[in-house]
Amino acid sequence: MQQSIEQYMQHIGKQARSASQVLAFASTKTKNNALQAIHDALVAHQPQILAANKIDMERGQSNQLDAALLDRLELTHQRFQGMLDGLKDVINLKDPIGEVTDLAYRPSGIQLGKMRVPLGVVGMIYESRPNVTLEAASLALKSGNAIILRGGSEALESNKALAQAIQSALKQTELPYEAVQVIETADRAAVGELITLTDYVDVIIPRGGKGLIQRITNEARIPVIKHLDGNCHVYVEAQADMNKATPIAINAKTHRYGVCNAMETLLVDQAVADQFLPHIATLYEEKGVELRGCEKTQHILGDRVHPATEEDWYTEYLGPILAVKVVDNMNEAIVHINHYGSHHTDAIITENFSLAQEFLARVDSSSVVINASTRFADGFEYGLGAEIGISTDKIHARGPVGLEGLTSQKWIVLGHGEIRQ
C-alpha cells in the first residue's frame, strides 16, 4: 500500500460518511432491493468466496490455529445457506427508519414528535467469522447506516471476497457501494485508527474476547456498544415451584455452554437448599457439570462439590462448570448478583408475587427474568429479527441489539408559523 494506514482509514471513513448521507434518506424499497441484489451476488460469487475461504482455512491450519477458531472460520455449505437465509430475513424485517412517534400538540401550538433515524456510520470489529460480515452489513443497510467492517485477520481473504460480492451488487443499485466497506489490511493499527475516527464513525461495536473489548473501550474516542461478559445467575427462591426450578436450572446451564446467556452461578435459598441441591446435583452429574460450592453447599453435597473461591463468583466459565451458593434470603441474592454479576441476564424462580416485583426492580441487569431460562436473552428469542451484539451498558442500547439499536431518534417540530413568546 502506498498510503499510510492513517490515510487509508481516513479515506474509508470519508467514503462511509458520504455514503451514509445517501443511505439515511433511502426508501425501504431501495434498501430491500439492494439486499436482494447482495443475495443474488452471493449466489453468483459463491465459488470465489468459498475459494477465498479455503485459502484462509489452509493458512489457519498451517499456522496451527485451534480447532474452535478454525470451525468458526470455515464457510461450510450450511453456513453459506445460512447467510442467504439471513439476508431474506432482514429483507422481511420492518424498516425502523422514519417512524414518527408521540406526535402531539404543545400549548404553544407546535406539534412535537420523534422521528427514528440511522446512527450514520457503524464501525464493527469482530472475530474470524465470515458469516458475521453478512449479518452486520445487512442489518446496517436495512437501518440506513453505512458500515466499516474489521473482521479477524485470519478471515481476511474470505471477507475481501464477500466485500467484492456485496460491492458489485451495490453498484447495480441506487445505493453507493461504499455503504459496506471491509478493511483490507491485517495491520492492527487499522483498529486504532478506526476507533478514533470521530468525524466519520458514530458508533463502534466490538465483539470478541473480554481483553480486546476492554482495550477498544479504553482507547475509543467514539461511543462503544459492547458487552464484556455474561456472568448470569438463577436464584431459586424459597417459594419456587420445583417443577419450574429444576428444568430451568438445567436448561440455563446445559442447553449450550459457550454462550453469554448461560447460567454461571446458581443461587439457592437456604429454605429449599436441602431439598433442591441433592436432586439437581444428580442431574448435573449426569450432564458432566462440575459444581463449585460455598461452604453451605459443601455441607449439603459433601464431596460431590468442589470448594468455590471468591474468584469463582466472578467467573464466566463458558463451559460445564457451575458455581453454587446458598443464600439466606432474596436480599442476599440480589446483592450478590449486582456485585459479582456482569449486568447481563439474571433470573429468579418464585411463586411469590411481591418478591418477583422486587427482584424485577432491584436487579441491575440488561435482562431480568422471572420463572424462565436465562437462555431466552437473545435477539431472535426477543423478536428483534437478528442481533448485532448484546449490550450490558445502560447508555443507548441495552441487552440484545437489533435494528433499533443502530438507530437514534430526533425531535421534529411541525409548526404553523409559531414564534416563542
Next chain:
Amino acid sequence: MQQSIEQYMQHIGKQARSASQVLAFASTKTKNNALQAIHDALVAHQPQILAANKIDMERGQSNQLDAALLDRLELTHQRFQGMLDGLKDVINLKDPIGEVTDLAYRPSGIQLGKMRVPLGVVGMIYESRPNVTLEAASLALKSGNAIILRGGSEALESNKALAQAIQSALKQTELPYEAVQVIETADRAAVGELITLTDYVDVIIPRGGKGLIQRITNEARIPVIKHLDGNCHVYVEAQADMNKATPIAINAKTHRYGVCNAMETLLVDQAVADQFLPHIATLYEEKGVELRGCEKTQHILGDRVHPATEEDWYTEYLGPILAVKVVDNMNEAIVHINHYGSHHTDAIITENFSLAQEFLARVDSSSVVINASTRFADGFEYGLGAEIGISTDKIHARGPVGLEGLTSQKWIVLGHGEIRQ
C-alpha cells in the same frame, strides 16, 4: 484535607453508588417526600445560603470576575424563589421509573417487555450557577439517580451551603443523604478523577464553554451527555409564506441572543432573496443586528451587510450578529446545514409538503423544525418539565434532556417455567 484528591473522589464515588442502589428502588412517594423536605430545608437555611453566596460574590468581585459571570453567580431573592418553585415543579412531574412498556407474549410463551430504570450515578460538571445545583439534584432524585455535583469554583461556598441544606433534609427521610453530594474542593484534579470513576459513575453531564466540554469528552472514561454548541439555521424556502418567515426569522435571532437555540445563520432561497432580504434587513437593523453575507447577499443588500468569511458559517455568535447566505435550492441548504451546523436545531419555512418531508428526513440535527422558531427547542417548551442539558449526540439522549434522559430501559421476561428448546 488529609486524604489525596483521588481518595476523596473514590470515597464520594463509593457513597454515591451505594446510595443509588437505595434510590433505584425508592417509591414515588418516598422521592417526592424527600423533594418536599429539601424544599422546606431551603426555606429554613435561606439565611445561611444567602450569606455563603455573599462570600462567593465578594470574592468574585475582588477577583474582578466579569459582570456576566457575577450575574449568574448571584442568588437573588427571585432566583431563590425560582429554586423553590422548580422543586415544586419536579415533585409534580410524572415518575418515569418502573414504567413497563411493550409487554407482550413471544411464541416461546414468555412475556417480554421493557422497564424504565435509573442510570445510577450522574456526575454533573457545570458553571458557577448555584441554582443549577438544585435543578440537577432534584431531577436526579426524581429519576432515582444519585448525583455528584461539581459547580464552578467561584460558587463553592454557595454550593456547600446548598448541599448542607439538601443533606440535612435527606437525613430526615428514608433516602440516604449521599444521594446528593457536592465536591467540596476547588482543586481541578477532582474533575479529572470524577470523569474516570468508571466503577461508580454511569454518566457525565458537562455544561459550560466548548473548550471545557471538549476536554472533558476527550478525557472521560464514562459516557458523556453533552452539546458543544448551537449553530442553528433557518432556511427560507422559495415557497415560504412570508407572513411566517418574517416573524420566525426575527424571533429565532432576536428573542434572546445568548442561548444555544438562537439562529446563527439565515439561509434564503435565491427565488425569494430579492424580495425577502431587503425587508428583513431593515427589521434586523432596527434591532441592532449586524449582518454578514455571502456574495449574493452583498449584491442584494450592498453596504448594509458585511462580507462573510468561511469562518462565519461555523460560528455560534451568541450575540446580535447573523450570517446570511443565498442558496440555489433546498439541497444546497441541507448540505450547508449538515456540513457547517452543530446538529442542534434547524428550521425550514415552506408551504411545500414534499420539501418539508425531505427536510425532516435529511437534516441531521437533534431538532428539525418546520414553520416555527428554533427557540422552541428546550425542555420546558417540549414539556419535559425541566432540562438538565441539551444533547447534540445521537447516542442515548438527543436534544433537550429531562427526566427520561437520566433513565435507561432494561428488558424484563415474565415466564411460567419456560425453557429454551
